Amino acid sequence: MTQLNEFTVRRVLGAAAPDGGEQIALAVEAEGGDRLTLKCAYGLLPQLMDMFRTAGALATRARQGRSGPVFDVIQPYVSTAAPRLTPTVEGPLLLRFITTEGIPVTFALPRPAVRDLALALEEELTKPPPNLPRH
Numbered sequence: 001m002t003q004l005n006e007f008t009v010r011r012v013l014g015a016a017a018p019d020g021g022e023q024i025a026l027a028v029e030a031e032g033g034d035r036l037t038l039k040c041a042y043g044l045l046p047q048l049m050d051m052f053r054t055a056g057a058l059a060t061r062a063r064q065g066r067s068g069p070v071f072d073v074i075q076p077y078v079s080t081a082a083p084r085l086t087p088t089v090e091g092p093l094l095l096r097f098i099t100t101e102g103i104p105v106t107f108a109l110p111r112p113a114v115r116d117l118a119l120a121l122e123e124e125l126t127k128p129p130p131n132l133p134r135h
């Protein structure tokens with residue numbers, strides 16, 4: 001197993017998309033002055049961003065003196081249009097949302113779940129919008 005090294009980021013230096021966009025790369029400077037690059041496959045970008053969001057939500061809760069798991073979404077992805085539906089050979093439908101952040105978010109749902117979602121959305125759209133407080 002590979003030894004994981006922990007470091008504290010002092011400064012974010014930049015980003016790149018090597019290998020024709022097949023990877024993303026984030027360059028940072030650690031507290032000791034070392035410059036490090038985190039690379040991952042483009043397909044892992046949504047998961048990586050989600051982990052940063054989760055860490056941010058945990059930090060927000062800790063700073064507010066609240067503990068426990070994070071169930072609420074602090075900053076949801078905002079879709080710019082209806083999702084593109086793509087069938088798969090295995091059966092699930094892929095729902096691909098283009099977001100205001102520029103990266104697509106894709107969900108794979110079994111057909112019955114998509115049907116349930118469509119019914120729930122239709123029902124929700126018949127109701128007046130809720131008057132919810134914004135975070």
